[in-house]
Amino acid sequence: MDVVVDRITLRPGDSTGWHYHLVPVFAVVLSGTLTRILHDGTVEVSPPGAMFVEAAGRDRVHLGHNPGSEPVVLQIAYALPEGAPLSYEAPAPPLCGPAAEITGVAPGCMTA
Template identity: 35%
Template structure:
């Protein structure tokens, strides 16, 4: 029984993603349609409404396929119903997320560029490059920065309690 409980979170995440992908029609969820521009003509990023104290982060439609490798085991569980958010974001050179906490678990894949992740529990900045992924635990403050010369494209998957915000600003931890 402990093994089944340990696998329930990842199984739920995979099943939800498969269900959403299976229901997508051309032009939805990042799938290209006949009317969609070619891959060489990337759409201009849009900006999500800012939360107080959290900088605007451009959101791009970079497609739906992102794969990255996590360097350690991940244990995901929710105390009740959850919403799955999948979002692709762009950090321009010199841009940072500001210190935030996510009221849910987050797995992020780096699609391009190099992002620096700083977590409150260690304060040691750690770079992640293309094809790498990182896990942010529920409620632990962190900051993401683009210290490089090129834009960083990230795709994150987040499990949230229904109605919870994606992120909340916090005081700098390091």
């Protein structure tokens, strides 16, 4: 098992792209405010100093987005099997409401 600590910077308007992890990921927002869109359409906003855990699994795709005017800097820790990638790209899940608007993904739900 390898413990990998990484620092990621998202410039204003950037995103991580849709992805998932095979192990839980532990993150701290060092600066900026990160907006995360989770597999179920939940939107979570993490200000500087916030800590969060990203759940593991192919069914837990998510996207990190920086809608702000300053860079978002994250410190992230992964405990990975040797040689495993940090994350895997994934297609966007069907989204509704604010999550669809934030990501620009065509809504995947039916509206009345």
